[in-house]
Amino acid sequence: QVRLVESGGGSVQAGGSLRLSCAASGYIYSRYSMAWFRQAPGKEREGVAAFRGDGTTNYADSVKGRFTISQDNGKNTLYLQMNSLKDEDSAMYYCAAHFLGPPPLAAGSYKYWGQGTQVTVSS
Numbered sequence: 001q002v003r004l005v006e007s008g009g010g011s012v013q014a015g016g017s018l019r020l021s022c023a024a025s026g027y028i029y030s031r032y033s034m035a036w037f038r039q040a041p042g043k044e045r046e047g048v049a050a051f052r053g054d055g056t057t058n059y060a061d062s063v064k065g066r067f068t069i070s071q072d073n074g075k076n077t078l079y080l081q082m083n084s085l086k087d088e089d090s091a092m093y094y095c096a097a098h099f100l101g102p103p104p105l106a107a108g109s110y111k112y113w114g115q116g117t118q119v120t121v122s123s
Contacts, residue, residue: 022095047105
């Protein structure tokens, strides 16, 4: 059974950094693309960053230059390094796996989801 567990969320001041992790189990990790999404209260879930199986990455315009997605195949873990955080980055962040097809930052493009980790940015 596939399981995705996010960690690393927390509260941080604007301008600070956090690194999120997503540990995958029961999953042929390296063969599939994975991504990070976020959802703030009252808003739709939005794609933040995607890491494709061929090594290419995609980022939402709102996080380009500030966030970096990466993966460690040996640890079956996906990461999201978030720098220069802003108030508007506050949300529940979710890990997604098993890419079903483009576009890579659409929620409907992934089969498996984690439970999320909360990120709160205050100014």
